[in-house]
Amino acid sequence: MTACHRLAHGLQCAVSVAAQGCFDLARNGVVLLGIAVLFVALVFVARPELRHVGELQLFDLLHRRQIAAWEEAQATTQATTQVTNIPRRPPVTLPKQLPKPQAAVAAWLSKKYRVAPEPMVAVVAEAYELGRRTRIEPTLILAVMAVESGFNPFAQSSMGAQGLMQVMTRVHSDKYRVFGGRFAAFDPLANLHVGVRVLQDCIRAAGSIEGGLRSYVGATAGDGGYTAKVLAEHARLRQVAQGHRVPTIAPTTASRPQPTVVPPTLAWRAEPTAGVAME
Template sequence: MSSTFSLKYMSRRVSCAFNLLQVCLVVAVLALLVTASPLFAENALNGAENTAEAETEAGVAAAEVIQAPALAAIAPAPAADEPLSPRMRAALGYVAQRYRVSADALRPIFHAVQSTSQELSLDPLLIVAVIGVESRFNPFSQSVMGAQGLMQVIPRFHKDKLPANAGKAPLLDPVTNVRVGSLALEEAIRRNGGLMEGLQQFAGATRDEDQTYATKVLSEKQRLEDAANRRLGRG
C-alpha cells in the first residue's frame, strides 16, 4: 500500500511539473508574439506600401503609354525650323499682350505667317494686321457669311487654294487658314494693282469709296510696326 501511494504521489508530481512546463511554454510563446508583432506589422505595412507604390508606378507608366498618342494628336504642330525674326518676335509680344492670347498659342501662327509671307513676297506684319482686324486671333471665329478662321476666308470662294488632303473644316486649322488667306490677299493685291484696292477686294468692299477696311488694316499694321520698334529699342 505504501508503494502504491508513492507511485501515485510521484505520478501527480510529474503531471504537475508537465502542466507547469506547458504553461511556461505558452507564456513564452505569447511573450514572443507580443514582442515580434510590431515588427510583423511594420513589415506587412512596408510590404503593402511597396506593392501599392509598384502598382501606382506601373499604372502611371501604362497611362503615359496610352495617353501619348492622344496628346500627340492634339498638340500644336512643331514650330518651323527657321526661327522668328526679331521683328516678328517683337510683334508677337505686342499681339499677345494686346489681344490677351497665349504667346505659345500665337507662335505657330507667326511661324506660318513668316514662311508664307516670304513665299508670296508680302510684308508679314500686313498679314498679322489682317488677322487682328478679321478675327482678333480667334482661329475658330465664323461670320454670318460663312467666313472662317483667322483671316475669315470664305471656303466656296477659295477651294482652289486648299491643300489636296484638306479635311471637312480645313480653314479652322490656323496654319492652313494663314496660307489660304495669304494666297487670297496676294491675289487680290496683284489683280487690283495696289495695296489699298487689294485690301478692299479681299474684304469684299470694292464699292466703298472711303476704303474704310484698307485704312483700318494699315492703321493696325502701323501699330504693330511702332510696337515692334519700341520693343527692339528703335522707337
C-alpha cells in the first residue's frame, strides 16, 4: 500500500470515528434533554406554586418584549394620535404594584369575571394610563371591555368584532399597523389601545358619552340595552375604586345588536365636546 493510500485510509477512519462520536453525542444529548423535560414536568405537577411562579415570570417576559417591540415601532412610525404613543414605564404584573384604587378594581374584576389576577392587573393599569391621556374615565373603558367581551381577549362576534374591546378589525385595520398588523387584534393591550382610540373618536363625534357608546356598538336606532349595561358597570367600578363594597353579581356580557351600518372611522371635531375627566 502506497503512502497516499495509507493517508487516505487514515483520514477515512478518522472521519468515520468523528461522525460516530457526533452521532452518539447528539443521541445522548436528546436523551438527557428528554429526561430534563420530564423532570421539570413532574416538578411542576408536584409543586403547583413553582408552576405559578414560572407563569408569572413568563408573563412578565412577554409583556416586556411586547413593550420593547412597540417602542421600536414607535421610533420608526409617525404616531397619529396620543393613544398610540406607548409610555416608557416598567410593566405592571402584580396588584401590589398598583395604586390602591386600581388594585381594588383589578381584584373586583378578576373575581367577577374569573380572570387570573396578573393579566387583569396589566389590563387595568393600561386602561388607567390610556384614560389619563384621553380624558376618558378608565372605569368607563373597563366597563366597555366587561360588556363587550367579558375580558376574553380571543372573543369574536358574528359580525367580526374581535378582542377585549370587540373592535371591528376589517374597519379599523389601519389602526393596528403600528402594532404589527391586523392579527394584533387578539393581543390584549394592542386591542385595548385601538379600542380606546375608536371609542374616543365616537364620543367626540357624537358629543356625549351615551351617543358615543351607541356609535361604538354600531347601533343606528335602539342599542338593545348596551349603553345602559355599560354605564351600570361603569358606576359599579367607580364605587369599587372609591373604596365601597360592591357585590360581584354574575357577569352579563351583552352581545352586540345586529347593526345595519358599521360605523367608519369618525372625524375628530376641532374642539372636543365630550369625554370625562378623571377625578
